[in-house]
Amino acid sequence: MNEQWWQRAVVYQIYPKSFQDSTGNGIGDIPGITSRLPYLAKLGIDVIWLSPVYQSPMDDNGYDISDYRAIWPGFGTMDDFDEMLETAHSLGIKIVMDLVVNHSSDEHEWFRQSRSSRENPYRDYYYWRDAVDGHAPSNMGGVFGGSIWEWDEPTQQYYLHCFSVKQPDLNWENPRVRDEVFNMMDWWLAKGVDGFRMDVIGMIAKDLSFPSGEPGPTGYAPLYPLIQDERVHPYLQEMRQRVLSKYDTMTVGEVGGATVETAKKYANLDGSELSMVFQFEHVGLTGSPERGKWVTDKPRLVDLKRVFDHWEQGLDGVAWNSLYWDNHDQPRAVSRWANDSAQWRETSAKMLATCLHLMQGTPYIYQGEELGMTNYPWQDMSLINDLEAHDAYRMLTQDCGCSDEEAMAAMREICRDNARTPMQWDAGPQAGFSKSSETWLPVNPNYAEINAAAQVEDPKSVFAHYQGLIALRHQSDLVVHGHFRLLEPESEELFVYERELDGQRMLVVCNFTDHEVAWQVPQEYAGAELVDAACNYEDAPVAGKVRPYEAFALLA
Numbered sequence: 001m002n003e004q005w006w007q008r009a010v011v012y013q014i015y016p017k018s019f020q021d022s023t024g025n026g027i028g029d030i031p032g033i034t035s036r037l038p039y040l041a042k043l044g045i046d047v048i049w050l051s052p053v054y055q056s057p058m059d060d061n062g063y064d065i066s067d068y069r070a071i072w073p074g075f076g077t078m079d080d081f082d083e084m085l086e087t088a089h090s091l092g093i094k095i096v097m098d099l100v101v102n103h104s105s106d107e108h109e110w111f112r113q114s115r116s117s118r119e120n121p122y123r124d125y126y127y128w129r130d131a132v133d134g135h136a137p138s139n140m141g142g143v144f145g146g147s148i149w150e151w152d153e154p155t156q157q158y159y160l161h162c163f164s165v166k167q168p169d170l171n172w173e174n175p176r177v178r179d180e181v182f183n184m185m186d187w188w189l190a191k192g193v194d195g196f197r198m199d200v201i202g203m204i205a206k207d208l209s210f211p212s213g214e215p216g217p218t219g220y221a222p223l224y225p226l227i228q229d230e231r232v233h234p235y236l237q238e239m240r241q242r243v244l245s246k247y248d249t250m251t252v253g254e255v256g257g258a259t260v261e262t263a264k265k266y267a268n269l270d271g272s273e274l275s276m277v278f279q280f281e282h283v284g285l286t287g288s289p290e291r292g293k294w295v296t297d298k299p300r301l302v303d304l305k306r307v308f309d310h311w312e313q314g315l316d317g318v319a320w321n322s323l324y325w326d327n328h329d330q331p332r333a334v335s336r337w338a339n340d341s342a343q344w345r346e347t348s349a350k351m352l353a354t355c356l357h358l359m360q361g362t363p364y365i366y367q368g369e370e371l372g373m374t375n376y377p378w379q380d381m382s383l384i385n386d387l388e389a390h391d392a393y394r395m396l397t398q399d400c401g402c403s404d405e406e407a408m409a410a411m412r413e414i415c416r417d418n419a420r421t422p423m424q425w426d427a428g429p430q431a432g433f434s435k436s437s438e439t440w441l442p443v444n445p446n447y448a449e450i451n452a453a454a455q456v457e458d459p460k461s462v463f464a465h466y467q468g469l470i471a472l473r474h475q476s477d478l479v480v481h482g483h484f485r486l487l488e489p490e491s492e493e494l495f496v497y498e499r500e501l502d503g504q505r506m507l508v509v510c511n512f513t514d515h516e517v518a519w520q521v522p523q524e525y526a527g528a529e530l531v532d533a534a535c536n537y538e539d540a541p542v543a544g545k546v547r548p549y550e551a552f553a554l555l556a
């Protein structure tokens with residue numbers, strides 16, 4: 001077995017604005033992260049995925065980069081970065097940077113040059129098109145609402161932006177753009193970073209005919225036909241040959257429309273492109289054509305199991321999976337997938353962890369998930385910062401006829417700021433996140449009950465449960481490499497699967513409901529060994545039933 005280090009690793013995502021403020025300005029920063037590295041070492045994770053810390057006007061919290069080789073002063077200096085990297089490495093933790101190269105900021109020097117005149121050598125770094133009959137070249141809408149085209153008065157052309165107007169799309173067709181990106185990646189890798197999480201990398205190749213489509217309720221056509229993700233593969237192979245092959249990296253591509261078939265190319269074990277991709281099928285199980293993701297329905301367990309089964313079976317032995325419940329773009333795991341009530345929060349958060357961490361693939365933990373942090377009780381839009389949420393609120397109330405209350409219910413369920421409220425470190429002011437009471441997003445009012453200080457030394461905590469699962473993965477070939485088989489696919493209540501490797505088998509049983517479910521462990525597991533790290537009840541499982549939100553695993 002030719003194992004790559006990232007196949008046994010567990011990754012922890014840090015959203016820098018919300019992790020730890022060291023200066024008292026209400027915004028997290030790099031020295032704050034450095035000060036918390038011992039906490040992550042204690043948790044046992046191997047890799048940090050650091051959301052963007054580059055120079056940025058912060059239109060989209062750093063996913064709009066104006067200098068790829070500089071640090072946003074609000075986060076600190078390059079010396080602070082180097083110190084963080086060195087400290088992490090000394091603790092055995094690797095750091096993977098966010099690579100945001102589908103677009104730059106409109107304040108990047110490349111774009112300033114590009115927009116300055118049609119003759120400028122940087123013009124073709126971006127997509128510029130003439131008006132067609134006095135209108136935009138196509139009628140597609142962007143991810144954050146509005147047209148994907150922005151008119152630029154001085155040079156009398158439109159430029160393409162799939163996200164905000166301040167995030168113009170880079171033209172990957174231009175070899176000079178690829179040179180710039182690859183040189184920049186090389187620069188960071190030479191500095192010692194351990195890889196990249198690649199933002200919307202599946203979107204870098206466009207249909208250059210810029211087609212129009214059937215407009216939806218917002219007046220714009222859906223964006224996805226613009227994306228030609230089959231043409232992304234040659235770019236990634238070039239990236240592999242020219243840059244990544246020189247280093248021992250972990251790379252994970254964010255690929256919104258990934259299917260098992262396309263992931264076999266992106267994440268092939270032959271190492272020709274990336275280590276793995278983030279697929280979106282399980283996080284996209286709800287939604288509607290009119291309201292997009294802004295609905296309050298919960299995903300159905302049978303659908304969730306079908307998706308995981310498909311990915312686990314589909315990539316086994318061919319490509320590599322990533323495993324996640326949440327990230328900075330998703331609501332909090334326990335609120336979305338389980339039960340965040342005071343009664344069930346801890347039990348169900350542990351159940352989710354067991355369910356995900358014992359599958360085949362590299363698990364990702366989003367900051368605070370290891371504490372069971374929950375969604376925020378948003379009452380109105382005034383405290384919400386995220387630009388996507390503000391666009392969505394307008395769309396819901398103006399185009400879809402929702403009341404304010406309906407729109408706010410969708411915010412409480414789905415909006416990205418649920419994940420972005422400050423990390424809850426202790427029961428002190430601002431949950432120990434900042435000395436300033438003016439934090440950039442509000443601290444969740446439940447911080448006195450849910451915080452790190454209350455959990456790190458408690459062997460029954462959610463934190464300790466994650467610790468146990470991480471340690472288990474590190475020492476178990478079965479957890480890392482075992483084949484996956486779904487049992488009880490039709491159950492609306494239980495998620496049951498098996499892992500198998502060289503004759504050894506593990507049964508994983510998770511109850512996704514708040515009630516007891518009658519169920520018999522299969523005969524082959526009679527007398528099997530209980531896997532302590534997987535269990536979330538203090539006493540042994542009870543024959544013939546699975547208790548509310550119970551998780552356990554048996555080894556035979």
Ligand code: ISL
Binds near residue numbers: 064163254329388416
């Ligand atoms: O957030 C989303 C859910 O509606 C996604 O559509 C998201 O915009 C998409 O997954 C791309 O996300 C990435 O690129 C964006 C940035 O805002 C996100 O934070 C980032 O993860 C633009 O760079």
